[in-house]
Amino acid sequence: MTASSDAALAGAATVDPGASRLPVRRALISVSDKTGLAELGRALTDQGVQILSTGGTAQALRAAGVAVTEVADVTGYPEMMDGRVRTLHPAVHGGLLALRDNPGHVADMQAYGIEGIDLLVSNLYPFEAVLEKGASIDDCIENIDIGGPAMTRAAAKNHAHVAVVVDLEDYAPLLAQIAEGGTTAAFRRQLAQIAFARTAAYDTAVSTWLAGVTGGDQPPRRRAFAGTLAQPLRYGENPHQTAAFYRSAHARTGVATARQWQGKELSYNNINDTDAAYELVADFAAADGPACAIIKHANPCGVARGATPAEAYARAFDCDRTSAFGGIVALNRPLDGPTAEEIVQIFTEVVIAPDADEAARAVFARKPNLRLLTAGGLPDPTAAGDVLRQVAGGYLVQSRDAGRISRDDLRIVTQVQPTAAQLDDLLFAWTVAKHVKSNAIVYARDLATVGIGAGQMSRIDSTRIGRRKAEDMAAALGLDAPLTEGAVVASDAFFPFADGVEALAEAGAVAVIQPGGSMRDAEVIAAADRLGLAMVFTGQRHFRH
Numbered sequence: 001m002t003a004s005s006d007a008a009l010a011g012a013a014t015v016d017p018g019a020s021r022l023p024v025r026r027a028l029i030s031v032s033d034k035t036g037l038a039e040l041g042r043a044l045t046d047q048g049v050q051i052l053s054t055g056g057t058a059q060a061l062r063a064a065g066v067a068v069t070e071v072a073d074v075t076g077y078p079e080m081m082d083g084r085v086r087t088l089h090p091a092v093h094g095g096l097l098a099l100r101d102n103p104g105h106v107a108d109m110q111a112y113g114i115e116g117i118d119l120l121v122s123n124l125y126p127f128e129a130v131l132e133k134g135a136s137i138d139d140c141i142e143n144i145d146i147g148g149p150a151m152t153r154a155a156a157k158n159h160a161h162v163a164v165v166v167d168l169e170d171y172a173p174l175l176a177q178i179a180e181g182g183t184t185a186a187f188r189r190q191l192a193q194i195a196f197a198r199t200a201a202y203d204t205a206v207s208t209w210l211a212g213v214t215g216g217d218q219p220p221r222r223r224a225f226a227g228t229l230a231q232p233l234r235y236g237e238n239p240h241q242t243a244a245f246y247r248s249a250h251a252r253t254g255v256a257t258a259r260q261w262q263g264k265e266l267s268y269n270n271i272n273d274t275d276a277a278y279e280l281v282a283d284f285a286a287a288d289g290p291a292c293a294i295i296k297h298a299n300p301c302g303v304a305r306g307a308t309p310a311e312a313y314a315r316a317f318d319c320d321r322t323s324a325f326g327g328i329v330a331l332n333r334p335l336d337g338p339t340a341e342e343i344v345q346i347f348t349e350v351v352i353a354p355d356a357d358e359a360a361r362a363v364f365a366r367k368p369n370l371r372l373l374t375a376g377g378l379p380d381p382t383a384a385g386d387v388l389r390q391v392a393g394g395y396l397v398q399s400r401d402a403g404r405i406s407r408d409d410l411r412i413v414t415q416v417q418p419t420a421a422q423l424d425d426l427l428f429a430w431t432v433a434k435h436v437k438s439n440a441i442v443y444a445r446d447l448a449t450v451g452i453g454a455g456q457m458s459r460i461d462s463t464r465i466g467r468r469k470a471e472d473m474a475a476a477l478g479l480d481a482p483l484t485e486g487a488v489v490a491s492d493a494f495f496p497f498a499d500g501v502e503a504l505a506e507a508g509a510v511a512v513i514q515p516g517g518s519m520r521d522a523e524v525i526a527a528a529d530r531l532g533l534a535m536v537f538t539g540q541r542h543f544r545h
């Protein structure tokens with residue numbers, strides 16, 4: 001019996017699938033991210049753990065004064081093929097996979113001189129980071145780690161005997177366990193779950209990238225999606241539902257990446273509504289100036305542009321002051337003191353903006369329950385990306401609605417021509433309508449919404465609701481007439497009948513923007529001309545369900 005097989009058998013003697021601890025005698029460390037490596041190596045050595053490592057990791061450990069055995073000395077083969085083959089050897093995989101309490105496995109270890117490996121610390125070639133930097137296809141390919149995931153999966157499969165650590169945040173708990181005499185079965189099982197999720201996410205990134213490289217208009221036969229826990233949530237949409245928030249690999253700037261300065265934990269509904277709010281204001285280009293959206297239940301109850309963020313907020317608030325209570329406020333410009341002073345006048349759940357100056361933060365600090373988020377930037381509304389939704393037994397995947405139009409895309413279809421100011425308002429209302437649940441009708445005037453009809457099963461009902469909201473607001477503000485009089489209107493999809501346009505004219509609207517494309521377009525256009533409304537077609541629809 002060799003010294004190696006002695007070690008393997010010694011391991012077998014201590015195996016206990018229950019609560020008792022497994023000592024760590026031999027560890028393999030192979031990491032691309034070498035953060036915390038020196039401290040980990042020293043601490044393991046102090047605990048009497050023998051360390052094996054691949055080339056770069058071994059070099060870094062030695063530089064930190066940690067004694068280490070090269071994997072090449074264990075396998076008897078040098079690292080070869082530019083590092084493509086290094087740890088792919090029975091001396092490594094046998095050491096990770098052997099069941100120490102299985103006589104056949106132990107006999108194999110003895111026969112081939114394989115020593116058990118009790119701990120694997122592994123993090124992978126940084127494929128995701130290399131991809132994000134826009135590397136060439138060849139660079140991306142070379143950064144697909146093969147040996148690392150193979151070892152990670154082997155160790156995770158054999159978690160009855162082996163601990164596997166893939167995250168830096170698990171170094172400290174690992175050392176704490178070793179200091180107490182070894183790893184517990186529960187800890188190793190938890191680490192194995194994390195390890196399999198990590199390799200799955202890694203392969204997801206590779207396969208998603210390959211789907212893009214391969215191109216073609218056919219959806220890939222197999223797809224994978226992955227995420228990392230960003231926040232456990234107390235409950236879901238309702239208190240009896242469980243929930244959690246996961247961040248995707250290429251997290252888009254927004255609610256998932258924002259810094260929370262104050263306030264209670266975000267809830268499931270907060271996150272959903274904040275996302276809707278921030279995506280909306282991001283759709284206003286830099287040239288549009290400050291824009292503000294106030295969201296309730298994922299629909300805007302007020303959106304406006306303004307000369308300043310404070311003015312944009314005040315004008316958005318004036319669209320529907322009642323619904324704005326308890327809303328989510330998003331701005332596309334940094335928050336300043338005056339804007340914060342306006343916002344804190346009523347109860348607001350969440351405020352999100354690219355940044356907040358000290359004055360703004362001081363104002364919000366007076367309302368400790370208000371959640372203040374800064375995202376550092378805005379999501380890119382033109383960026384490609386997928387939107388995922390689950391249905392019974394499957395997932396629906398579509399590209400994000402990055403559709404945008406400019407004045408040049410508009411087709412004026414009525415004899416009545418819109419004025420330049422009306423065209424500005426029409427484009428504003430159209431941008432808002434894209435973010436309103438269908439059927440969406442948005443009345444706007446002077447770059448502010450004045451009535452929004454959202455999520456109705458008939459378009460005509462949305463026209464009526466938007467009008468009624470404007471009437472209520474006019475009464476509350478003591479105006480002579482609702483602001484729908486003289487307003488423009490956006491409709492997210494075509495009018496199937498002329499009655500929708502008739503309802504808008506009755507509300508006092510003067511111009512309409514809509515995709516067109518109904519079999520009754522001619523009737524709809526004739527009605528607009530008869531009623532004195534200008535109408536423009538976008539040729540693009542913005543359903544949102």
Ligand SMILES: NC(=O)c1ncn([C@@H]2O[C@H](COP(=O)(O)O)[C@@H](O)[C@H]2O)c1NC=O
Nearest residue numbers: 032054056057084086087124125146147148
């Ligand atoms: N080819 C192999 O057998 C192999 N074994 C381990 N690796 C990876 O090599 C990296 C560490 O390399 P180094 O220790 O040389 O810095 C780790 O990210 C590890 O996952 C490998 N590399 C790629 O597949």
